[in-house]
Amino acid sequence: MMPNDTPLDAFLVKVLRRSLLTDEEQRAILSLPFRMEKIEAQRDFVRMGEQVTHSCLIVTGLAGRFGQGREGNRQITALHIPGDMADLHSAVTPQATSALQALTATTIAKIPHQAIHNLVARYPDIAEAFWRECVVDAAVMSEWVVNIGRRSAAVRLAHLCCEMAFRYRLGEMVEHFVFTFPATQHHLADSLGLTSVHVNRMIRVLESSGLMKVRRGMIEILDWDDLSEFAEFDPTYLVFEDSPRTPMRASLPALQN
Amino acid sequence: MMPNDTPLDAFLVKVLRRSLLTDEEQRAILSLPFRMEKIEAQRDFVRMGEQVTHSCLIVTGLAGRFGQGREGNRQITALHIPGDMADLHSAVTPQATSALQALTATTIAKIPHQAIHNLVARYPDIAEAFWRECVVDAAVMSEWVVNIGRRSAAVRLAHLCCEMAFRYRLGEMVEHFVFTFPATQHHLADSLGLTSVHVNRMIRVLESSGLMKVRRGMIEILDWDDLSEFAEFDPTYLVFEDSPRTPMRASLPALQN
DNA sequence: CGATGGCTTGAGAGGCTTCAATGCCGGTGG
DNA sequence: CCACCGGCATTGAAGCCTCTCAAGCCATCG
DSSP: OOOOSOTHHHHHHHHHTTOOOOHHHHHHHHTOOOEEEEEOTTOEEEOTTOBOOEEEEEEESOEEEEEEOTTSOEEEEEEEOTTOBTTGGGGTOOBOSSEEEESSSEEEEEEEHHHHHHHHHHOHHHHHHHHHHHHHHHHHHHHHHHHHHHSOHHHHHHHHHHHHHHHHTTTOOOSSEEEEOOOOHHHHHHHHTSOHHHHHHHHHHHHHTTSEEEETTEEEESOHHHHHHHTTOOGGGGOOTTSOSOTTGGGSOOOOO | OOOOSOTHHHHHHHHHTTOOOOHHHHHHHHTOOOEEEEEOTTOEEEOTTOBOOEEEEEEESOEEEEEEOTTSOEEEEEEEOTTOBTTGGGGTOOBOSSEEEESSSEEEEEEEHHHHHHHHHHOHHHHHHHHHHHHHHHHHHHHHHHHHHHSOHHHHHHHHHHHHHHHHTTTOOOSSEEEEOOOOHHHHHHHHTSOHHHHHHHHHHHHHTTSEEEETTEEEESOHHHHHHHTTOOGGGTOOSSSOSSTTGGGSOOOOO
16 A cells, blocks of 8 residues: 555654554555644643543654653653654543654644544454564663663663664664754753753864764764764664564454454 | 462553553463463673564563663663563564673563464554553653763753663652662663663762662652652653543544454 | 854863662572 | 571772863854
């Protein structure tokens, strides 16, 4: 089945890298109802503690999930790029435990939980696929814990850039490339548990080692192999096509309809 | 329905705090097949990269999920106590992206993925409940990112102790109490992104402020209110009983069977 | 052209680490 | 019953990585 031109396409493409779905199931996902919304930079579109009734798919721009300490210390716990369902988990735990904020001008597609529930009740394979998406998000966060907890600032920054590069390119890496990444140094700092001052210095360190450049709104990878080596970056946790797809399916009784 | 005496009871109790399940569904979970296994302290029972075929329920003891940097730097990304299904997510992503290690002598119940898949294919509500468990685990990790990224060592340690206290007591808190927690200071350090030397010093700081004591294998909370205030601990991310339980259920067509 | 937001750079302070030695305690074997 | 042993906890001193504070710069925008 060919994706057409819905905002849901990018999401479906990502899902299909990890879960095997029939044409009917794919069509069902693509026909999910949604309402587009433009969010200006620095605005929260999900607030902490709120009762959420929609899941948010990032269509363009960049969004961050924020936790915070008492004294205004903000920490980004996840970054979401176009094609990510930033909020899929809220379908299953509607009370938001953290805030979602647009880091730059962002458009989102809001999908009613109701529709998601109808979908997964009807298609167990889709339920499993969505469950899997949430598990992959958790694996990414697990890697962030390691990154923040146990790596030096320079390696930390390099690792984040590798992850974002890998996610933007869906794993199709080459030696040297550029991608747009509209996060400020302050956003990077909040993602890394550092200050923006120190992020700035580390950017210069990486640049002077010839590994990468960070400019306003974009990142240039100069040498992917050296960089990912330096960053201790191993993309396995992003669970892409290499891993077996739903290996049990064959042995399941076909219950759906 | 009354829990009887299976290792699965504790797990079911936790699931029921977050998901509404019928008697039949509860019975189905309790009749999941499993094989008990004793793991000695410091031994990995799931290795990184391994293809996993079972999910592990912690029955007694304490287990840690480990990520690691290049130079032997270990970072614990999750702690699992009795009643936790440490590995539920592996049912949906069988390639382990991190290792599971027994921190002390631990007994686990290994549940075949096959059985889990059969269960969730038959009972959509259970699929949703298991999905929700994974989402809660992710919420805990999200809080760890904030903790490690943005809080000082003393607050960080206090926060972890609050979390573990809350989880051991399933949220039934009192002013002053003791609970056994068989982690070493080294384990705490690996959970907090600190060194064991510094954890030791912070323990003494907390003790001299009269907030808590940490002894070999146990933690004593001296003043829960003051401690959780100091730790910036807000248990919302752990509990979902306040929030509506699977609010969509009523409106779903009853498809199962 | 002033205002704004982000980036850059410097100097000093401090929190945490590193290294290293000592102390404690439970277990084990003679 | 005691001596030894190994793992963990404790303590000190020195150093470094990162933070804080503060100023200057540069582009963009009204």
